[in-house]
Amino acid sequence: xxxxxxxxxxxxxxxxxxxxxxxxxxxxxxxxxxxxxxxxxxxxxxxxxxxxxxxxxxxxxxxxxxxxxxxxxxxxxxxxxxxxxxxxxxxxxxxxxxxxxxxxxxxxxxxxxxxxxxxxxxxxxxxxxxxxxxxxxxxxxxxxxxxxxxxxxxxxxxxxxxxxxxxxxxxxxxxxxxxxxxxxxxxxxxxxxxxxxxxxxxxxxxxxxxxxxxxxxxxxxxxxxxxxxxxxxxxxxxxxxxxxxxxxxxxxxxxxxxxxxxxxxxxxxxxxxxxxxxxxxxxxxxxxxxxxxxxxxxxxxxxxxxxxxxxxxxxxxxxxxxxxxxxxxxxxxxxxxxxxxxxxxxxxxxxxxxxxxxxxxxxxxxxxxxxxxxxxxxxxxxxxxxxxxxxxxxxxxxxxxxxxxxxxxxxxxxxxxxxxxxxxxxxxxx
Ligand SMILES: CC(=O)N[C@H]1[C@@H](OP(=O)(O)OP(=O)(O)OC[C@H]2O[C@@H](n3ccc(=O)[nH]c3=O)[C@H](O)[C@@H]2O)O[C@H](CO)[C@@H](O)[C@@H]1O
Ligand SMILES: C=C(OP(=O)(O)O)C(=O)O
Numbered sequence: 001x002x003x004x005x006x007x008x009x010x011x012x013x014x015x016x017x018x019x020x021x022x023x024x025x026x027x028x029x030x031x032x033x034x035x036x037x038x039x040x041x042x043x044x045x046x047x048x049x050x051x052x053x054x055x056x057x058x059x060x061x062x063x064x065x066x067x068x069x070x071x072x073x074x075x076x077x078x079x080x081x082x083x084x085x086x087x088x089x090x091x092x093x094x095x096x097x098x099x100x101x102x103x104x105x106x107x108x109x110x111x112x113x114x115x116x117x118x119x120x121x122x123x124x125x126x127x128x129x130x131x132x133x134x135x136x137x138x139x140x141x142x143x144x145x146x147x148x149x150x151x152x153x154x155x156x157x158x159x160x161x162x163x164x165x166x167x168x169x170x171x172x173x174x175x176x177x178x179x180x181x182x183x184x185x186x187x188x189x190x191x192x193x194x195x196x197x198x199x200x201x202x203x204x205x206x207x208x209x210x211x212x213x214x215x216x217x218x219x220x221x222x223x224x225x226x227x228x229x230x231x232x233x234x235x236x237x238x239x240x241x242x243x244x245x246x247x248x249x250x251x252x253x254x255x256x257x258x259x260x261x262x263x264x265x266x267x268x269x270x271x272x273x274x275x276x277x278x279x280x281x282x283x284x285x286x287x288x289x290x291x292x293x294x295x296x297x298x299x300x301x302x303x304x305x306x307x308x309x310x311x312x313x314x315x316x317x318x319x320x321x322x323x324x325x326x327x328x329x330x331x332x333x334x335x336x337x338x339x340x341x342x343x344x345x346x347x348x349x350x351x352x353x354x355x356x357x358x359x360x361x362x363x364x365x366x367x368x369x370x371x372x373x374x375x376x377x378x379x380x381x382x383x384x385x386x387x388x389x390x391x392x393x394x395x396x397x398x399x400x401x402x403x404x405x406x407x408x409x410x411x412x413x414x415x416x417x418x419x420x421x422x423x424x425x426x427x428x429x430x
Contacts, residue, residue, distance in 0.1 A: 001421075004375075004394035004405075006382035007414035008364055011250040011287075014411050018238045018256040019045035019402030020069070020231030024192040026093030027169050028199055028231065029053040030100040032073040033062060034176065035203050040228035041071040045237075045402035048395065052090040056083060056097065070228075082109035084143050089114035091399065095123060095166060098146055099173030102135060106148035109140070117371050118306075119332030125160050125167035132156040133171075133178050155180030155219055163188050163300040168215070169196060176205040178219040187215045190301040191232055191261045199229045235261040237401060238283075239308040240376045242266075244411075245285035246274040247315045248383050252411060255282040264304040268294055268312070272319060293321035293358070298329050310336045310377035314384055317345050317359040325354040336374040339367035343381055343389070364389035369396045376401065383413055 020043035030053070032039040044050060044066065054064045054071075061079040065072050080101070088094040088111035101108035113123075123144075127137045130146050133153040138145045155178050160167055168188040175182035187193070189211055197210030203223035209215045233256045242262075245252035246269060259266065259278050266283075269276065271294050275286040293316065298306040306329040313336065316323045327333045331352035340347050344363045347356040364387035369375030375397035382389030391397070394417055397404060408415045 001392065001419075002394040002398065003418050003420060004369075004379065004382075004391040004397060005416045005418060006364070006379065006389045006391070008362075008383050008385040008387065008389060010248070010383075010412060010414060012244065012248050012383070012411040012413055013250040013252060015253040015255060016241050016407050016411060018233045018241070018254065019043065021045075021192055021195070021234040022047055022049060022236070022400045023165070023190070024195040024231050025050060026053060026091065027096050027192060027196050028229065029057070029071070029073065030093070030096035031173055031196060031200060032225075033057075033060070033075045033078055033097075033100050034103050034173065034200070034223045035075055035225040036222055037224040037226070038072060038074040038076065039225040041073070042069065042228050042230045044069050044071040044231055045234060047402055048399045049091045049093065052087050053093070055087050056094060059083060059085065078104070080105040080107070082143065084109065084111040088112075092121070092166075095126065096169060096173060098126065098130070098144060099170035102130060102146050102148060102153070102174045103177045106152060108146045109143050111143045117335070118330040123166070125162065125164045126170045128161075129158050129167055129171035129184075130174055132158045133174055133182065135174070153178035155182040155217070157183045158185065160184070160186040162186075165190050165193065168193055172196065172200070172207060172215065172217065175217045175219065176200055176207065176223065177221065180219055182217040182219070184215040184217070185213065187213050188300060189213060191235065191258070195232045202227055202229065232261075233258055234402070236305060236307040236373075238262060239265045239305070240311045240380070240401070241407075242269065242276075242283060242285060243312050243315045244380050244383060246272075246288050247318060247380060249285050250287050251284070253282055253284045257281055257283055259283060264299075264302055265308055265312075268296060268304065272315070288318070291315070291319040293319040293323040295324045297326045300329065306330050306333060307373050309333065310373040311380060313340065313347070313354075313356065313377050314362070314381040316356055317347070317362070320358050323356045325356070326352070333373075335370040336377040339374070339378055340381060342367060343385055345381075361386065363387060366390040366392065369393045372396050372400045379404075383408070383415075
Protein backbone atom coordinates (compact mmCIF):
# COMPACT_ATOMS: atom_id res chain seq x y z
CA UNK A 1 0.00 0.00 0.00
CA UNK A 2 1.39 3.39 -0.94
CA UNK A 3 1.27 6.60 1.06
CA UNK A 4 1.72 10.18 -0.12
CA UNK A 5 3.54 12.42 2.34
CA UNK A 6 3.02 16.16 1.99
CA UNK A 7 4.47 19.05 3.95
CA UNK A 8 1.99 21.77 3.14
CA UNK A 9 1.68 25.51 3.44
CA UNK A 10 4.35 26.39 0.84
CA UNK A 11 3.57 28.73 -2.04
CA UNK A 12 4.13 27.03 -5.39
CA UNK A 13 5.32 28.48 -8.67
CA UNK A 14 6.69 27.58 -12.10
CA UNK A 15 5.31 25.45 -14.88
CA UNK A 16 3.60 22.08 -15.17
CA UNK A 17 2.95 20.15 -18.38
CA UNK A 18 -0.26 18.15 -18.61
CA UNK A 19 -0.08 14.57 -19.87
CA UNK A 20 -2.33 12.62 -22.20
CA UNK A 21 -5.88 12.01 -21.04
CA UNK A 22 -6.37 8.98 -18.80
CA UNK A 23 -9.94 8.50 -19.94
CA UNK A 24 -8.93 8.54 -23.63
CA UNK A 25 -5.93 6.29 -23.13
CA UNK A 26 -7.91 3.64 -21.27
CA UNK A 27 -10.27 3.38 -24.25
CA UNK A 28 -7.60 3.64 -26.95
CA UNK A 29 -5.60 0.71 -25.53
CA UNK A 30 -8.45 -1.85 -25.64
CA UNK A 31 -9.47 -0.41 -29.04
CA UNK A 32 -5.98 -1.28 -30.37
CA UNK A 33 -6.96 -4.95 -30.56
CA UNK A 34 -9.33 -4.07 -33.41
CA UNK A 35 -6.29 -3.26 -35.58
CA UNK A 36 -4.71 -5.92 -37.81
CA UNK A 37 -1.40 -4.02 -37.67
CA UNK A 38 0.75 -2.72 -34.78
CA UNK A 39 -0.47 0.46 -33.10
CA UNK A 40 1.53 3.38 -31.69
CA UNK A 41 0.13 5.81 -29.16
CA UNK A 42 1.97 9.01 -28.26
CA UNK A 43 1.56 11.29 -25.24
CA UNK A 44 0.43 8.36 -23.12
CA UNK A 45 0.33 9.23 -19.40
CA UNK A 46 2.52 7.29 -17.00
CA UNK A 47 -0.26 5.97 -14.80
CA UNK A 48 -1.05 2.65 -13.16
CA UNK A 49 -4.13 2.11 -15.36
CA UNK A 50 -1.83 1.91 -18.40
CA UNK A 51 0.39 -0.75 -16.81
CA UNK A 52 -2.68 -2.73 -15.75
CA UNK A 53 -4.09 -2.60 -19.29
CA UNK A 54 -0.71 -3.74 -20.66
CA UNK A 55 -0.92 -6.76 -18.34
CA UNK A 56 -4.39 -7.58 -19.66
CA UNK A 57 -3.11 -7.27 -23.26
CA UNK A 58 -0.34 -9.71 -22.31
CA UNK A 59 -2.95 -12.30 -21.30
CA UNK A 60 -4.18 -12.20 -24.92
CA UNK A 61 -0.66 -12.57 -26.32
CA UNK A 62 -0.67 -8.91 -27.38
CA UNK A 63 2.82 -7.53 -26.81
CA UNK A 64 3.25 -3.95 -25.70
CA UNK A 65 6.12 -1.67 -24.67
CA UNK A 66 5.95 1.73 -23.00
CA UNK A 67 8.79 4.28 -22.96
CA UNK A 68 8.88 8.08 -22.82
CA UNK A 69 5.09 8.39 -23.18
CA UNK A 70 5.08 6.23 -26.35
CA UNK A 71 3.15 2.98 -26.19
CA UNK A 72 3.60 0.33 -28.89
CA UNK A 73 0.96 -2.40 -29.07
CA UNK A 74 1.26 -5.38 -31.40
CA UNK A 75 -2.08 -7.17 -31.71
CA UNK A 76 -1.06 -9.27 -34.74
CA UNK A 77 -0.64 -12.48 -32.68
CA UNK A 78 -3.71 -11.93 -30.50
CA UNK A 79 -5.42 -14.94 -28.95
CA UNK A 80 -9.10 -14.98 -28.13
CA UNK A 81 -9.10 -15.85 -24.42
CA UNK A 82 -11.50 -15.14 -21.54
CA UNK A 83 -10.35 -12.20 -19.40
CA UNK A 84 -11.29 -13.14 -15.90
CA UNK A 85 -8.15 -12.62 -13.84
CA UNK A 86 -7.85 -10.21 -10.93
CA UNK A 87 -6.32 -7.40 -13.00
CA UNK A 88 -9.68 -6.86 -14.77
CA UNK A 89 -10.88 -5.57 -11.38
CA UNK A 90 -7.94 -3.17 -11.11
CA UNK A 91 -9.68 -0.56 -13.26
CA UNK A 92 -13.01 0.46 -14.69
CA UNK A 93 -12.02 0.65 -18.33
CA UNK A 94 -11.33 -3.08 -18.56
CA UNK A 95 -14.98 -3.27 -19.67
CA UNK A 96 -13.92 -1.78 -23.01
CA UNK A 97 -12.51 -5.22 -23.84
CA UNK A 98 -16.14 -6.37 -24.06
CA UNK A 99 -16.84 -4.13 -27.06
CA UNK A 100 -13.36 -4.55 -28.56
CA UNK A 101 -13.28 -8.37 -28.35
CA UNK A 102 -16.86 -8.56 -29.60
CA UNK A 103 -15.87 -6.43 -32.60
CA UNK A 104 -12.72 -8.45 -33.26
CA UNK A 105 -13.81 -12.06 -32.54
CA UNK A 106 -17.60 -11.96 -32.22
CA UNK A 107 -17.39 -12.98 -28.59
CA UNK A 108 -16.02 -11.81 -25.27
CA UNK A 109 -15.83 -13.11 -21.72
CA UNK A 110 -14.68 -10.39 -19.35
CA UNK A 111 -14.78 -10.29 -15.54
CA UNK A 112 -16.82 -7.51 -13.94
CA UNK A 113 -14.78 -4.29 -13.94
CA UNK A 114 -13.42 -2.45 -10.90
CA UNK A 115 -12.54 1.25 -10.90
CA UNK A 116 -13.38 3.99 -8.49
CA UNK A 117 -15.88 3.41 -5.75
CA UNK A 118 -18.03 6.45 -6.44
CA UNK A 119 -21.48 4.91 -5.93
CA UNK A 120 -23.45 2.47 -8.12
CA UNK A 121 -21.99 2.03 -11.64
CA UNK A 122 -24.34 -0.26 -13.60
CA UNK A 123 -23.55 -1.36 -17.17
CA UNK A 124 -27.11 -1.97 -18.37
CA UNK A 125 -26.72 0.51 -21.24
CA UNK A 126 -23.60 -1.25 -22.52
CA UNK A 127 -25.55 -4.52 -22.53
CA UNK A 128 -28.57 -2.90 -24.18
CA UNK A 129 -26.24 -1.64 -26.94
CA UNK A 130 -24.60 -5.04 -27.53
CA UNK A 131 -28.02 -6.73 -27.64
CA UNK A 132 -29.33 -4.18 -30.14
CA UNK A 133 -26.38 -5.11 -32.40
CA UNK A 134 -27.55 -8.75 -32.25
CA UNK A 135 -25.34 -10.12 -29.45
CA UNK A 136 -26.48 -12.41 -26.65
CA UNK A 137 -25.33 -11.33 -23.20
CA UNK A 138 -25.20 -13.48 -20.08
CA UNK A 139 -23.60 -13.30 -16.66
CA UNK A 140 -21.56 -16.34 -15.74
CA UNK A 141 -20.10 -16.49 -12.22
CA UNK A 142 -19.19 -12.81 -12.13
CA UNK A 143 -18.04 -12.56 -15.76
CA UNK A 144 -19.98 -10.95 -18.60
CA UNK A 145 -20.25 -13.19 -21.71
CA UNK A 146 -21.19 -11.52 -24.96
CA UNK A 147 -21.65 -13.51 -28.18
CA UNK A 148 -22.49 -12.32 -31.69
CA UNK A 149 -24.92 -14.39 -33.81
CA UNK A 150 -23.35 -16.76 -36.42
CA UNK A 151 -23.86 -14.19 -39.19
CA UNK A 152 -22.07 -11.50 -37.12
CA UNK A 153 -23.22 -8.25 -35.53
CA UNK A 154 -25.54 -5.94 -37.46
CA UNK A 155 -26.01 -2.19 -37.30
CA UNK A 156 -28.93 -0.84 -35.26
CA UNK A 157 -30.56 2.31 -33.95
CA UNK A 158 -29.76 2.64 -30.24
CA UNK A 159 -31.09 5.33 -27.92
CA UNK A 160 -29.22 5.40 -24.60
CA UNK A 161 -31.52 5.84 -21.58
CA UNK A 162 -28.94 8.13 -19.99
CA UNK A 163 -25.79 9.79 -21.27
CA UNK A 164 -22.97 7.31 -20.60
CA UNK A 165 -19.35 7.69 -21.64
CA UNK A 166 -18.64 3.97 -21.17
CA UNK A 167 -21.72 2.75 -23.05
CA UNK A 168 -21.06 5.17 -25.93
CA UNK A 169 -17.48 3.91 -26.25
CA UNK A 170 -18.42 0.22 -25.95
CA UNK A 171 -21.13 0.54 -28.62
CA UNK A 172 -18.65 2.28 -30.95
CA UNK A 173 -16.07 -0.49 -30.41
CA UNK A 174 -18.58 -3.22 -31.22
CA UNK A 175 -20.32 -1.38 -34.08
CA UNK A 176 -17.28 -0.28 -36.16
CA UNK A 177 -17.01 -3.75 -37.73
CA UNK A 178 -20.74 -4.68 -37.59
CA UNK A 179 -22.59 -5.06 -40.90
CA UNK A 180 -24.48 -1.94 -41.90
CA UNK A 181 -25.30 1.32 -40.17
CA UNK A 182 -25.53 2.02 -36.44
CA UNK A 183 -27.10 5.23 -35.19
CA UNK A 184 -26.37 5.93 -31.53
CA UNK A 185 -28.62 8.58 -30.03
CA UNK A 186 -28.31 10.41 -26.70
CA UNK A 187 -24.59 9.59 -26.97
CA UNK A 188 -22.02 11.12 -24.62
CA UNK A 189 -20.18 14.12 -26.11
CA UNK A 190 -16.93 14.02 -24.11
CA UNK A 191 -13.69 15.01 -25.94
CA UNK A 192 -12.36 11.50 -25.19
CA UNK A 193 -15.08 10.10 -27.47
CA UNK A 194 -13.94 12.36 -30.31
CA UNK A 195 -10.38 11.19 -29.65
CA UNK A 196 -11.42 7.54 -29.93
CA UNK A 197 -13.39 8.20 -33.14
CA UNK A 198 -10.42 10.04 -34.71
CA UNK A 199 -8.13 7.11 -33.83
CA UNK A 200 -10.51 4.47 -35.21
CA UNK A 201 -11.29 6.51 -38.35
CA UNK A 202 -7.55 6.71 -39.04
CA UNK A 203 -7.57 2.90 -38.92
CA UNK A 204 -10.33 2.82 -41.57
CA UNK A 205 -13.49 3.04 -39.46
CA UNK A 206 -16.41 5.20 -40.58
CA UNK A 207 -17.68 7.10 -37.53
CA UNK A 208 -19.42 10.44 -37.93
CA UNK A 209 -20.88 12.82 -35.36
CA UNK A 210 -18.58 12.03 -32.40
CA UNK A 211 -18.83 15.01 -30.04
CA UNK A 212 -22.55 15.43 -30.77
CA UNK A 213 -25.40 13.42 -29.28
CA UNK A 214 -25.96 11.43 -32.49
CA UNK A 215 -23.15 9.20 -33.70
CA UNK A 216 -23.47 7.39 -37.04
CA UNK A 217 -21.28 4.40 -37.80
CA UNK A 218 -21.04 2.54 -41.12
CA UNK A 219 -19.53 -0.86 -40.35
CA UNK A 220 -16.30 -1.78 -42.18
CA UNK A 221 -14.76 -5.23 -42.55
CA UNK A 222 -11.45 -4.69 -40.82
CA UNK A 223 -9.29 -1.98 -39.29
CA UNK A 224 -5.54 -1.40 -39.61
CA UNK A 225 -3.45 1.35 -38.01
CA UNK A 226 -0.91 3.09 -40.26
CA UNK A 227 -0.02 6.19 -38.24
CA UNK A 228 0.81 6.98 -34.64
CA UNK A 229 -2.03 8.58 -32.67
CA UNK A 230 -1.39 11.38 -30.16
CA UNK A 231 -3.65 11.25 -27.11
CA UNK A 232 -5.46 14.51 -26.26
CA UNK A 233 -4.39 16.39 -23.09
CA UNK A 234 -6.05 15.33 -19.85
CA UNK A 235 -8.66 17.98 -19.03
CA UNK A 236 -9.17 16.55 -15.52
CA UNK A 237 -5.46 16.61 -14.70
CA UNK A 238 -5.38 20.18 -16.09
CA UNK A 239 -8.34 21.19 -13.89
CA UNK A 240 -6.61 19.67 -10.87
CA UNK A 241 -3.41 21.71 -11.39
CA UNK A 242 -5.39 24.88 -12.20
CA UNK A 243 -7.18 24.48 -8.87
CA UNK A 244 -3.89 23.97 -7.08
CA UNK A 245 -2.46 27.03 -8.84
CA UNK A 246 -5.43 29.14 -7.71
CA UNK A 247 -5.22 27.79 -4.16
CA UNK A 248 -1.46 27.88 -3.50
CA UNK A 249 0.18 29.40 -6.55
CA UNK A 250 2.52 32.32 -6.69
CA UNK A 251 2.11 32.38 -10.49
CA UNK A 252 1.82 28.99 -12.23
CA UNK A 253 1.74 28.23 -15.94
CA UNK A 254 -0.17 25.07 -16.90
CA UNK A 255 0.87 23.86 -20.36
CA UNK A 256 -0.62 21.41 -22.90
CA UNK A 257 -4.23 22.37 -22.37
CA UNK A 258 -7.17 22.50 -24.76
CA UNK A 259 -9.01 25.26 -22.90
CA UNK A 260 -12.29 24.63 -24.79
CA UNK A 261 -12.45 21.23 -23.04
CA UNK A 262 -12.54 23.08 -19.72
CA UNK A 263 -15.11 25.80 -20.49
CA UNK A 264 -17.50 25.00 -17.62
CA UNK A 265 -14.63 24.63 -15.16
CA UNK A 266 -12.86 27.84 -16.23
CA UNK A 267 -16.15 29.74 -16.02
CA UNK A 268 -16.43 28.65 -12.35
CA UNK A 269 -12.86 29.74 -11.60
CA UNK A 270 -13.62 33.13 -13.17
CA UNK A 271 -16.85 33.40 -11.17
CA UNK A 272 -14.74 32.81 -8.04
CA UNK A 273 -12.42 35.65 -9.02
CA UNK A 274 -9.39 33.60 -10.11
CA UNK A 275 -7.32 35.65 -12.55
CA UNK A 276 -5.92 33.73 -15.55
CA UNK A 277 -4.35 34.37 -18.93
CA UNK A 278 -5.75 31.78 -21.31
CA UNK A 279 -3.26 31.20 -24.12
CA UNK A 280 -3.38 28.96 -27.17
CA UNK A 281 -2.39 25.79 -25.33
CA UNK A 282 -1.56 27.00 -21.84
CA UNK A 283 -3.16 28.86 -18.94
CA UNK A 284 -1.25 31.15 -16.57
CA UNK A 285 -2.84 31.47 -13.13
CA UNK A 286 -2.01 34.57 -11.09
CA UNK A 287 -1.80 34.45 -7.29
CA UNK A 288 -5.34 34.63 -5.92
CA UNK A 289 -6.80 37.50 -3.94
CA UNK A 290 -10.13 37.24 -2.11
CA UNK A 291 -12.28 34.54 -3.67
CA UNK A 292 -16.07 34.47 -4.08
CA UNK A 293 -18.00 31.33 -3.11
CA UNK A 294 -19.88 29.57 -5.90
CA UNK A 295 -22.34 26.72 -6.31
CA UNK A 296 -21.44 23.74 -8.45
CA UNK A 297 -23.64 21.16 -10.15
CA UNK A 298 -21.96 18.45 -12.18
CA UNK A 299 -23.45 17.54 -15.55
CA UNK A 300 -22.48 15.46 -18.61
CA UNK A 301 -20.03 17.23 -20.95
CA UNK A 302 -19.94 20.15 -21.70
CA UNK A 303 -21.21 20.71 -18.16
CA UNK A 304 -19.01 20.81 -15.07
CA UNK A 305 -17.23 17.43 -14.90
CA UNK A 306 -17.97 15.11 -11.97
CA UNK A 307 -14.26 14.24 -11.99
CA UNK A 308 -13.44 17.86 -11.02
CA UNK A 309 -16.03 18.23 -8.27
CA UNK A 310 -13.69 16.87 -5.58
CA UNK A 311 -10.45 18.51 -6.77
CA UNK A 312 -12.04 22.01 -6.75
CA UNK A 313 -13.48 21.60 -3.23
CA UNK A 314 -10.34 22.69 -1.27
CA UNK A 315 -10.31 25.90 -3.33
CA UNK A 316 -13.97 26.55 -2.44
CA UNK A 317 -12.96 26.35 1.23
CA UNK A 318 -10.83 29.49 0.70
CA UNK A 319 -13.85 31.53 -0.43
CA UNK A 320 -16.13 33.51 1.90
CA UNK A 321 -19.70 32.35 2.54
CA UNK A 322 -21.61 29.11 2.07
CA UNK A 323 -21.03 26.91 -0.97
CA UNK A 324 -23.02 24.03 -2.37
CA UNK A 325 -21.83 21.14 -4.56
CA UNK A 326 -24.32 18.76 -6.17
CA UNK A 327 -23.00 15.81 -8.17
CA UNK A 328 -25.91 14.88 -10.42
CA UNK A 329 -23.89 12.09 -12.09
CA UNK A 330 -22.49 10.34 -9.02
CA UNK A 331 -24.45 11.72 -6.02
CA UNK A 332 -22.57 9.37 -3.66
CA UNK A 333 -19.17 10.69 -4.73
CA UNK A 334 -18.48 12.14 -1.27
CA UNK A 335 -15.69 10.04 0.17
CA UNK A 336 -13.45 13.09 0.49
CA UNK A 337 -15.83 14.79 2.94
CA UNK A 338 -14.99 12.95 6.22
CA UNK A 339 -11.29 13.30 5.39
CA UNK A 340 -11.54 17.05 4.79
CA UNK A 341 -13.47 17.37 8.05
CA UNK A 342 -10.59 15.70 9.87
CA UNK A 343 -8.31 18.34 8.38
CA UNK A 344 -10.50 21.06 9.90
CA UNK A 345 -12.90 21.87 7.05
CA UNK A 346 -16.47 22.89 7.79
CA UNK A 347 -18.17 20.61 5.27
CA UNK A 348 -21.17 18.26 5.48
CA UNK A 349 -23.39 16.18 3.20
CA UNK A 350 -27.18 16.32 3.52
CA UNK A 351 -29.35 14.35 1.10
CA UNK A 352 -26.48 14.14 -1.39
CA UNK A 353 -25.91 17.91 -1.25
CA UNK A 354 -22.43 18.96 -0.11
CA UNK A 355 -22.55 22.12 2.00
CA UNK A 356 -19.32 23.91 2.88
CA UNK A 357 -18.16 27.09 4.54
CA UNK A 358 -15.08 29.24 4.45
CA UNK A 359 -12.16 27.79 6.40
CA UNK A 360 -9.08 29.83 7.37
CA UNK A 361 -6.89 26.95 8.24
CA UNK A 362 -6.50 23.28 7.26
CA UNK A 363 -4.33 21.09 9.45
CA UNK A 364 -2.28 18.19 8.09
CA UNK A 365 -3.20 14.76 9.43
CA UNK A 366 -3.56 11.16 8.20
CA UNK A 367 -6.33 10.82 5.59
CA UNK A 368 -7.33 8.15 3.08
CA UNK A 369 -7.70 8.44 -0.69
CA UNK A 370 -10.65 6.10 -1.18
CA UNK A 371 -10.69 6.83 -4.93
CA UNK A 372 -8.74 8.81 -7.50
CA UNK A 373 -10.43 12.24 -7.36
CA UNK A 374 -10.97 12.07 -3.59
CA UNK A 375 -7.19 11.54 -3.57
CA UNK A 376 -6.61 14.57 -5.80
CA UNK A 377 -8.77 16.64 -3.48
CA UNK A 378 -6.79 15.54 -0.42
CA UNK A 379 -3.51 16.15 -2.24
CA UNK A 380 -4.49 19.79 -2.85
CA UNK A 381 -5.84 20.11 0.70
CA UNK A 382 -2.56 18.67 2.00
CA UNK A 383 -0.54 21.21 0.01
CA UNK A 384 -2.70 23.99 1.50
CA UNK A 385 -2.57 22.63 5.06
CA UNK A 386 -0.11 23.38 7.82
CA UNK A 387 2.12 20.52 8.89
CA UNK A 388 2.33 17.05 7.45
CA UNK A 389 -0.49 15.28 5.61
CA UNK A 390 -0.22 11.53 5.08
CA UNK A 391 -2.53 10.19 2.38
CA UNK A 392 -2.98 6.44 2.64
CA UNK A 393 -4.18 4.38 -0.35
CA UNK A 394 -2.22 6.82 -2.54
CA UNK A 395 -2.16 4.12 -5.23
CA UNK A 396 -5.59 5.47 -6.15
CA UNK A 397 -3.96 8.78 -7.10
CA UNK A 398 -1.23 7.04 -9.11
CA UNK A 399 -3.93 5.17 -11.06
CA UNK A 400 -4.67 8.34 -12.98
CA UNK A 401 -2.18 11.17 -12.30
CA UNK A 402 0.84 11.17 -14.61
CA UNK A 403 4.20 11.46 -12.74
CA UNK A 404 2.47 13.39 -10.02
CA UNK A 405 5.34 13.60 -7.51
CA UNK A 406 7.76 14.84 -10.18
CA UNK A 407 5.26 17.46 -11.37
CA UNK A 408 4.45 18.72 -7.87
CA UNK A 409 8.13 18.90 -6.93
CA UNK A 410 8.73 20.87 -10.13
CA UNK A 411 6.37 23.49 -8.66
CA UNK A 412 8.30 23.50 -5.38
CA UNK A 413 6.07 21.18 -3.35
CA UNK A 414 7.45 19.03 -0.56
CA UNK A 415 5.90 15.70 -1.47
CA UNK A 416 6.90 12.03 -1.59
CA UNK A 417 5.40 8.61 -2.15
CA UNK A 418 6.45 5.82 0.18
CA UNK A 419 5.59 2.17 0.18
CA UNK A 420 4.08 0.94 3.43
CA UNK A 421 6.04 -2.29 3.19
CA UNK A 422 9.33 -0.48 2.56
CA UNK A 423 8.57 1.84 5.47
CA UNK A 424 7.83 -1.14 7.76
CA UNK A 425 11.09 -2.89 6.89
CA UNK A 426 13.00 0.36 7.47
CA UNK A 427 11.44 0.68 10.94
CA UNK A 428 12.27 -2.96 11.74
CA UNK A 429 15.85 -2.46 10.64
CA UNK A 430 16.29 0.59 12.91
C1 LIG B 1 -12.78 5.50 -17.73
C2 LIG B 1 -13.70 6.66 -17.83
O1 LIG B 1 -13.83 7.30 -18.86
N1 LIG B 1 -14.33 7.02 -16.71
C3 LIG B 1 -15.21 8.14 -16.71
C4 LIG B 1 -16.57 7.71 -17.22
O2 LIG B 1 -17.02 6.66 -16.37
P1 LIG B 1 -18.23 5.77 -16.87
O3 LIG B 1 -18.15 5.62 -18.33
O4 LIG B 1 -18.23 4.54 -16.02
O5 LIG B 1 -19.46 6.69 -16.51
P2 LIG B 1 -20.81 6.87 -17.33
O6 LIG B 1 -20.71 8.07 -18.22
O7 LIG B 1 -21.14 5.58 -17.98
O8 LIG B 1 -21.85 7.14 -16.17
C5 LIG B 1 -22.73 8.27 -16.17
C6 LIG B 1 -23.98 7.93 -15.37
O9 LIG B 1 -24.74 6.94 -16.05
C7 LIG B 1 -25.02 5.84 -15.19
N2 LIG B 1 -25.00 4.61 -16.03
C8 LIG B 1 -23.96 4.39 -16.89
C9 LIG B 1 -23.93 3.27 -17.69
C10 LIG B 1 -25.00 2.35 -17.62
O10 LIG B 1 -25.04 1.32 -18.32
N3 LIG B 1 -26.01 2.59 -16.75
C11 LIG B 1 -26.05 3.70 -15.93
O11 LIG B 1 -26.98 3.89 -15.17
C12 LIG B 1 -23.89 5.87 -14.15
O12 LIG B 1 -24.26 5.20 -12.97
C13 LIG B 1 -23.68 7.36 -13.97
O13 LIG B 1 -24.67 7.87 -13.08
O14 LIG B 1 -17.45 8.82 -17.16
C14 LIG B 1 -17.69 9.30 -15.82
C15 LIG B 1 -18.72 10.40 -15.92
O15 LIG B 1 -18.25 11.48 -16.64
C16 LIG B 1 -16.37 9.78 -15.21
O16 LIG B 1 -16.59 10.09 -13.86
C17 LIG B 1 -15.31 8.72 -15.31
O17 LIG B 1 -14.05 9.28 -14.98
C1 LIG C 1 -13.99 7.79 -11.97
C2 LIG C 1 -12.83 7.85 -12.63
O1 LIG C 1 -12.19 6.83 -13.22
P1 LIG C 1 -12.69 5.33 -13.53
O2 LIG C 1 -13.93 5.47 -14.38
O3 LIG C 1 -11.55 4.79 -14.30
O4 LIG C 1 -12.96 4.65 -12.25
C3 LIG C 1 -12.09 9.13 -12.77
O5 LIG C 1 -11.18 9.18 -13.60
O6 LIG C 1 -12.40 10.09 -12.05
